[in-house]
Amino acid sequence: SQKIEQNSEALNIQEGKTATLTCNYTNYSPAYLQWYRQDPGRGPVFLLLIRENEKEKRKERLKVTFDTTLKQSLFHITASQPADSATYLCALPTTGGFKTIFGAGTRLFVKA
């Protein structure tokens, strides 16, 4: 079955450093991949989408890469700030369907 794996351990980094989060998937080839941010008590918020024919996408301090050979996406936050502290979810469409499945998310803590 289609699976998404994200690092379940929380990531703690110092303000100003680059945070890198990993998303691995198995058993399918998605046409695109998405990253969402979720704060406690709130629903996920869409951040970025990258398509299978794109190797890299940037938006302000965010950068996403998509390696369809490794079946992996990396999500980078440069010059991180305490306000970036949240859970980041990787999401993929299922093959032949219309539903989106999510990874368990990685909790990021940025210390001032």
Next chain:
Amino acid sequence: GAGVSQSPRYKVAKRGQDVALRCDPISGHVSLFWYQQALGQGPEFLTYFQNEAQLDKSGLPSDRFFAERPEGSVSTLKIQRTQQEDSAVYLCASSALQGAPLGSGANVLTFGAGSRLTVL
């Protein structure tokens, strides 16, 4: 409305009670999704509507769970005879995209804040 609205935000139910959770999607959004999120986990798909048609309900955990969207806008998720394992946050999301062949569009979801259900 400007965003996806869910009510109630918090619901405490005694085991065996029925509950109804409401979702008001973004006006004009064709697609509506329900997800269940346990503590520390990612959202798990429950069901999907395109307008009023329920096209996928493969994620509903049991026949105690029922969802409807009779007029293609507001949706209700009903849980009958609640059990403790039903305690979770129930998230609703909507999307402007109609069901389309994969690759011809991207399904970006706008979520509500969720309804937190606690079954005692």
